[in-house]
Amino acid sequence: MLPMVVLSKPAMEQLSAATTLFTEVPLIDLSKPDSKNLIVKACEEFGFFKLINHGIPTEFIAKLESEAIKFFSLPLSEKEKAGPLDPFGYGNKKIGHNGDVGWVEYILLTTSNEANYQKFSSIFGEAAEKFRCAVNDYVSAVKKMAYEILEMLADGLKIQPRNVFSKLLMDEESDSVFRLNHYPPCPELHQEMNDRNLIGFGEHTDPQIISVLRSNNISGLQISLKDGNWISIPPDQSSFFINVGDSLQVMTNGRFKSVRHRVMANGSKSRLSMIYFGGPPLSEKIAPLPSLMKGEDSLYKEFTWYEYKKSAYKLRLADNRLGLFEKIAAS
Ligand SMILES: C=C1C[C@]23C[C@@]1(O)CC[C@H]2[C@@]12CC[C@H](O)[C@@](C)(C(=O)O1)[C@H]2[C@@H]3C(=O)O
Ligand SMILES: O=C(O)CCC(=O)C(=O)O
Numbered sequence: 001m002l003p004m005v006v007l008s009k010p011a012m013e014q015l016s017a018a019t020t021l022f023t024e025v026p027l028i029d030l031s032k033p034d035s036k037n038l039i040v041k042a043c044e045e046f047g048f049f050k051l052i053n054h055g056i057p058t059e060f061i062a063k064l065e066s067e068a069i070k071f072f073s074l075p076l077s078e079k080e081k082a083g084p085l086d087p088f089g090y091g092n093k094k095i096g097h098n099g100d101v102g103w104v105e106y107i108l109l110t111t112s113n114e115a116n117y118q119k120f121s122s123i124f125g126e127a128a129e130k131f132r133c134a135v136n137d138y139v140s141a142v143k144k145m146a147y148e149i150l151e152m153l154a155d156g157l158k159i160q161p162r163n164v165f166s167k168l169l170m171d172e173e174s175d176s177v178f179r180l181n182h183y184p185p186c187p188e189l190h191q192e193m194n195d196r197n198l199i200g201f202g203e204h205t206d207p208q209i210i211s212v213l214r215s216n217n218i219s220g221l222q223i224s225l226k227d228g229n230w231i232s233i234p235p236d237q238s239s240f241f242i243n244v245g246d247s248l249q250v251m252t253n254g255r256f257k258s259v260r261h262r263v264m265a266n267g268s269k270s271r272l273s274m275i276y277f278g279g280p281p282l283s284e285k286i287a288p289l290p291s292l293m294k295g296e297d298s299l300y301k302e303f304t305w306y307e308y309k310k311s312a313y314k315l316r317l318a319d320n321r322l323g324l325f326e327k328i329a330a331s
């Protein structure tokens with residue numbers, strides 16, 4: 001059994017004390033005309049928001065959730081046939097390659113249809129086709145929504161062209177990832193008088209441009225506010241949650257902040273999440289957009305997504321990956 005990160009309950013409670021009690025995460029209604037300005041505000045203040053009236057068909061979500069549950073219910077020996085990660089496939093407890101662990105099992109996939117076809121047929125056996133279709137339908141729909149959000153952001157920021165961010169995800173070479181996380185109930189936490197909290201997925205920021213997260217109705221997701229306090233995000237299975245990633249922070253020269261987040265394990269219920277991480281092509285230069293600079297200097301050294309990813313994947317989950325690329329070193 002791998003060692004887990006454990007926080008005592010009093011320590012956790014102190015961490016998320018009074019100031020955070022009444023913090024409301026921004027709620028964006030995609031059907032409302034003024035959403036673009038609210039999205040910009042949310043990305044500046046939280047790097048995170050909740051999305052409703054998103055138009056993603058419920059059947060795509062339900063189909064994928066049911067296929068994912070089927071997969072995660074298989075015996076471990078079956079699931080392990082879909083591993084080890086190379087870099088895609090099934091993973092259990094170990095996150096990345098640098099010693100991070102969590103109370104989580106997962107499937108990591110590229111969003112390239114062709115590569116998924118190969119992967120699915122080699123690892124998921126007979127059920128491959130249904131599962132692959134469910135992933136493709138869901139990912140295609142969520143991708144389109146991500147393009148729309150990024151275009152609304154460009155409009156809200158009053159920059160041209162409006163596809164300045166979305167074109168990076170639309171590019172055939174876009175290095176985007178899809179992840180299904182399953183957080184099994186943790187028996188240790190189920191015991192009465194339990195005063196421990198166990199980490200499902202340790203704190204981190206997402207390196208890409210934007211992440212689109214959807215989970216079942218089980219709690220666990222927390223985000224860190226600018227003051228360092230953590231707040232729990234009430235789950236809502238019919239909504240999506242959007243994270244600003246490190247690359248979008250850089251492209252906006254720090255105006256948007258990539259949000260630190262983590263997932264706590266649950267004592268009695270299974271949590272299932274599905275996340276699309278929209279990334280640019282590997283060769284893309286990640287730098288502040290000149291139209292957003294208004295005479296300011298770039299806060300970051302120049303780098304490509306390939307260089308950033310290579311460096312990020314050598315680090316631990318909680319590390320400040322962008323720090324290495326800041327012109328003035330982070331304290
Ligand atoms: C510890 C790690 C896991 C991670 C790669 C890394 O070295 C640092 C970034 C991690 C992260 C966080 C967001 C996504 O879940 C992920 C797929 C990504 O692109 O960066 C994971 C990586 C992973 O699980 O391999
Ligand atoms: O499972 C979740 O809700 C979030 C997981 C996460 O942050 C990630 O996979 O990067």
Ligand SMILES: [Fe+2]
Binds near residue numbers: 204205206261
């Ligand atoms: Fe994340």
